[in-house]
Amino acid sequence: PYVNTKDILEKANKEYYAVAAFNINNLEFLQAIVEGGIEKKSPLIIETSEGAMKYAGMGDPLRGASLFVKMVREFADSLDIPIALHLDHGKNFKYIISAIKAGYSSVMIDASDKPLEENIKTTKDIVRIAHAAGVSVEAELGKLAGIEDNVASAESVLVNPDEAKYFVEETQVDFLAPAIGTSHGAFKFKGEAKLDFDRLKKVKELTKMPLVLHGASSVVQEMVEIAENYGADFGGSKGVPSDILKETVRLGINKVNTDTDLRMAFVAGLREFLQNNPKEFDPRKYMETAKTYVKKVVSDRLELLGSANKA
Numbered sequence: 226p227y228v229n230t231k232d233i234l235e236k237a238n239k240e241y242y243a244v245a246a247f248n249i250n251n252l253e254f255l256q257a258i259v260e261g262g263i264e265k266k267s268p269l270i271i272e273t274s275e276g277a278m279k280y281a282g283m284g285d286p287l288r289g290a291s292l293f294v295k296m297v298r299e300f301a302d303s304l305d306i307p308i309a310l311h312l313d314h315g316k317n318f319k320y321i322i323s324a325i326k327a328g329y330s331s332v333m334i335d336a337s338d339k340p341l342e343e344n345i346k347t348t349k350d351i352v353r354i355a356h357a358a359g360v361s362v363e364a365e366l367g368k369l370a371g372i373e374d375n376v377a378s379a380e381s382v383l384v385n386p387d388e389a390k391y392f393v394e395e396t397q398v399d400f401l402a403p404a405i406g407t408s409h410g411a412f413k414f415k416g417e418a419k420l421d422f423d424r425l426k427k428v429k430e431l432t433k434m435p436l437v438l439h440g441a442s443s444v445v446q447e448m449v450e451i452a453e454n455y456g457a458d459f460g461g462s463k464g465v466p467s468d469i470l471k472e473t474v475r476l477g478i479n480k481v482n483t484d485t486d487l488r489m490a491f492v493a494g495l496r497e498f499l500q501n502n503p504k505e506f507d508p509r510k511y512m513e514t515a516k517t518y519v520k521k522v523v524s525d526r527l528e529l530l531g532s533a534n535k536a
């Protein structure tokens with residue numbers, strides 16, 4: 226069934242597991258993610274960035290939002306696993322309202338690059354509107370390093386746990402993304418991977434609410450090798466190691482945003498197939514390996530996060 230993200234995350238919060246939030250931009254990634262969810266009998270959070278809405282809607286974000294709602298609902302309404310659709314990194318009021326109007330389960334208002342009081346004010350505005358429409362809300366505190374959407378923040382600003390408690394009380398958001406040292410993309414750490422577990426622990430103790438980890442892709446070595454075998458150059462790529470990811474779940478992370486791992490799996494499969502099948506030009510054939518690899522990464526992640534058999 227198509228559900229509210231909050232329902233999925235409240236259960237995960239109570240039972241201390243995490244649910245992956247997988248980003249999509251097209252049909253094929255959605256198909257592969259849903260197949261993984263069915264196989265693992267796991268709840269799924271499908272999420273789209275503002276860029277995805279623009280891409281699918283050919284420049285019109287409301288059309289994009291409506292297309293994603295229709296696609297996701299078509300799958301959700303016909304399956305036993307709970308599926309939610311979330312707007313990831315909503316920054317633009319027009320896009321956030323379009324997602325709410327189109328029927329998204331939840332929206333993120335990302336005002337984390339603003340001073341605290343402005344982040345609070347903006348978030349409160351969105352919470353009032355979204356809650357009136359039965360839509361749950363995610364917000365972010367602190368800043369991820371690396372290129373975040375169109376905000377290149379060189380240094381990550383880690384969450385202040387006391388500020389987090391004040392923020393959630395003031396804004397009444399449903400789930401919070403505390404920055405604890407991750408960043409978006411495939412190049413998360415120059416040296417050893419390290420996250421601030423202590424801050425995470427404190428935020429959980431102070432807020433007791435479902436928490437979100439952004440920049441949570443692991444950069445799956447198996448996929449990097451396949452892709453590089455067929456011409457990719459992913460030198461220097463490094464993600465969040467599985468043991469560190471598991472520790473964040475143990476400490477209270479309940480939603481794990483995953484985009485890069487699926488992108489790398491898909492392109493590895495695409496490169497492999499195209500190189501080995503020079504005569505093929507049927508998209509239902511030449512994207513098959515790509516989808517299979519995405520499904521594999523999805524299934525493994527659902528298992529790792531503990532949401533398998535929780536549908």
Ligand SMILES: O=C(COP(=O)(O)O)N(O)CCCCOP(=O)(O)O
Pocket residue numbers: 248274275276277313314374408409410411438439440441442443482483484485486
């Ligand atoms: O936190 C994450 C995922 O992090 P990851 O890169 O570790 O998978 N996300 O929020 C996904 C970010 C998606 C960015 O999308 P656009 O390129 O369309 O702007």
Ligand code: NA
Pocket residue numbers: 272311312313314333363482
């Ligand atoms: Na999000």
Ligand SMILES: [Zn+2]
Pocket residue numbers: 314409439440482
């Ligand atoms: Zn993110």
